[in-house]
Amino acid sequence: MHLTVWNVPEACSEQDVRSFFERELGHYAKGITVYDVGTPNAHADLELNSEVPYVAEAVARELQSRRLAGVALRVSAAPFDAEDPPPRK
Template identity: 50%
Template sequence: MNLIVRNIAPSCTEQEVREFLKHELGHYARNVEVVDAGTPGAYATVELDAQVPYVGEVIARQIHGKHLGGMALEASADLFTDDSPPAQPPAH
């Protein structure tokens, strides 16, 4: 399960974002990847060490609104990763 964190301040470096998220998420953060650091479109994906889908949503709510670099972060859980594709509706 992945956590997507957006609205990262352009003034934040990749290292600052990674350290902040690892500190905030503790043992739940398996891997943190920061994309386009230093730009207005910067975001981070965090591979969560959690097997239950609702845990990702709870973690996203805890990160959502926290401030980094003077901006409130936006976070959401990606319930569908490459390991677990979305369920298909039953065939009729």
Template identity: 50%
Template sequence: MNLTVRNIAPSCSEQEVREFLQRELGHYARNVEVVDAGTPGAYATVELDAQVPYVGEVIARQIHGKQLGGMVLEASADLFTDEPPPEQ
């Protein structure tokens, strides 16, 4: 499950964004990838360590509206993926 974070300030470096998201998400952040850091179109994708789809939406709500580099972040979770459901 992935989380997408947009509206990242151009003044933020890739490392700043990565550290912020890892700090905010804690153990839920499996992998953080920052794309186009330093540009107005910068965004980050976070691979979440969560098996229940709605956990991603709750996490997105926690990040959505937080400020980084003077900009208010926008976050959304992919509720559905192409991955098969976990075996029970």
């Protein structure tokens, strides 16, 4: 499961961003990739270590209230991984 985090402050280094999300996500952090560091388009892709449905949405809601270097984060979760079909009702 993946999350995309937007609004990463330009002033943060890649290590700052990684350390922040490792601390915030704990054992859920499987992989953290940071793009466009030092630019207004800086963002991160967070891979979560969970197979439980909808964990990404819950984590996204929790991270949405967090601030990195004083800047409010914008977080979105993909509704389903590309390989996973939506659950049937």
